[in-house]
Amino acid sequence: MKRHALSTRLWHWVNLLSLIVLFMSGLNISNAHPRLYWGQWGFAPEQAWLEVPRFPGWATIPGYYNLAAARDWHVLFAWVFALSLLAFMIASLMNGHFRRDIATRRAEWAPGAVWADIRAHVRLQFEHAGAKYNFLQKAAYGVVLFVLLPAMILTGMAISPGMGAAWPFLTDVFGGRQSARSIHFIAAWSLLAFLLLHVALVLIHKPLKHLREMITGGREHEAA
Amino acid sequence: MKRRSVLAGIAAAFTAGCTKIGETDTFRGLVDGAETLHRGAHRLVGGRRPMAREFTVADLSPDFRGNGTIAIPTDAYQAQLAAGFPAWRLAVTGLVERPLSLSLDHLQALPQRTQITRHDCVEGWSAIGQWTGPRLATILQMARLREDARYIVFRCADTLAGVPYYESCDLDDALHPQTLIAHRLNGEPLPEKNGAPLRLRIERQLGYKHAKYLTGIEAVASLDGIGQGGGGYWEDRAGYQWYGGI
Numbered sequence: 246m247k248r249h250a251l252s253t254r255l256w257h258w259v260n261l262l263s264l265i266v267l268f269m270s271g272l273n274i275s276n277a278h279p280r281l282y283w284g285q286w287g288f289a290p291e292q293a294w295l296e297v298p299r300f301p302g303w304a305t306i307p308g309y310y311n312l313a314a315a316r317d318w319h320v321l322f323a324w325v326f327a328l329s330l331l332a333f334m335i336a337s338l339m340n341g342h343f344r345r346d347i348a349t350r351r352a353e354w355a356p357g358a359v360w361a362d363i364r365a366h367v368r369l370q371f372e373h374a375g376a377k378y379n380f381l382q383k384a385a386y387g388v389v390l391f392v393l394l395p396a397m398i399l400t401g402m403a404i405s406p407g408m409g410a411a412w413p414f415l416t417d418v419f420g421g422r423q424s425a426r427s428i429h430f431i432a433a434w435s436l437l438a439f440l441l442l443h444v445a446l447v448l449i450h451k452p453l454k455h456l457r458e459m460i461t462g463g464r465e466h467e468a469a
Numbered sequence: 470m471k472r473r474s475v476l477a478g479i480a481a482a483f484t485a486g487c488t489k490i491g492e493t494d495t496f497r498g499l500v501d502g503a504e505t506l507h508r509g510a511h512r513l514v515g516g517r518r519p520m521a522r523e524f525t526v527a528d529l530s531p532d533f534r535g536n537g538t539i540a541i542p543t544d545a546y547q548a549q550l551a552a553g554f555p556a557w558r559l560a561v562t563g564l565v566e567r568p569l570s571l572s573l574d575h576l577q578a579l580p581q582r583t584q585i586t587r588h589d590c591v592e593g594w595s596a597i598g599q600w601t602g603p604r605l606a607t608i609l610q611m612a613r614l615r616e617d618a619r620y621i622v623f624r625c626a627d628t629l630a631g632v633p634y635y636e637s638c639d640l641d642d643a644l645h646p647q648t649l650i651a652h653r654l655n656g657e658p659l660p661e662k663n664g665a666p667l668r669l670r671i672e673r674q675l676g677y678k679h680a681k682y683l684t685g686i687e688a689v690a691s692l693d694g695i696g697q698g699g700g701g702y703w704e705d706r707a708g709y710q711w712y713g714g715i
Contacts (some may be wrong), residue, residue, distance in 0.1 A: 266487070269487075278590070278592040278594050282594075284690050286528075286530040286594075288530070288531075288594035290544035303477050303484060304480055305484060306484050306487045306488070306491075307484065307487060307491050308481070308488045309488075311707075312592065312702075312707070312709075313707045313708040314491055314708060317491070317710070320489065320500075321500050321503040324506060383669070405507075405715050406589045406672070406674055407515075407674070407714025408511060408515075408714075409521045409587075410515060411514050411515025412515070422587060422595050423595055442495060456696065458516075
């Protein structure tokens, strides 16, 4: 059996592309109105809880300010992002990936075990026996898969006036349209923070092996 | 080394590639497909006729921001504004059995609807206002839409870069019970910045669809002959999506 199932590998790379396109086109959209508010409404500086900096062309799609084109990229890749996540979730429920690799065991939550895991990470010791992922990995992947990624989709839908009419409860769940927009930004930056940490940890611990395995699938008995 | 500038260089190369892809016809086709898919999904999950959320007086924003055109500095408009628009007419033309020319008095004598709704700008901000006016459906009934009418085009008195503003919608939105020809905001006659004397309220779509300073409503079978065929001022000039519900 492969270390990473085909469904996991396909989704991993499609999702990376989607997240980058969505993030960079999102920065262009942010430039159209770089202020964030809480509640249903907000339009003036004194109502904002955050003045967002203006993002430079090299960080945005397209590479110059164009709200219409940025929205085109954003609403196109929203479909790629959401449908590929849905397919990955169904596949991972069926092939046992979530149950086997992501779900935590009761013993892993013991403070002593968590503390030992944190100390091992700080000492950059990533070798561990037994399960594929250690507790911190499971927790990070769990938060990304079941909190941050769904939050991006649901807050994105809550911002849309068409969806706001179709599913008004969705906007209410987030505390209003401007709150949903703020949470959309916070979750997006949280995902970028995860991405940077994820890449950094791969780079300091067998980067070529991890990269090869996420492409070819690798072999289960190679798992350290 | 300058790791940050290397990262910025990779991002810049990526965005340059995306910018090029974005200019191809294939990409335009994909984007139009995605827009249609979103619109279809909104109609599908919302059932027959979803209503935009309505609020209470307590939810009103302290001001209602004006955007796009916020003043019409011509003598003719300013004289009408000062006099309360006695000579303003809303023309109803195109594929209708009975073309109309409606004064403000006439529009105010029709059955009125008042609704407190949230206005969502494509830029990202929102404001909440109370709108009063006749339903567009009432006016279209009076004019008797012909069978071949598919879209309603809105003509405006304001000009941007020398071109009068225009917008359009399908009959699903035109006949929607919350789609109004509004003449009051928060109980007062519409202010100049919000489109005096008449503006469209099309509550399930973004702000640029809510045409202001309305002078005419035109029923058409196709948007091909309107402007450059995109269905609206910003659709034709900046490439905004015609379906403003996303």
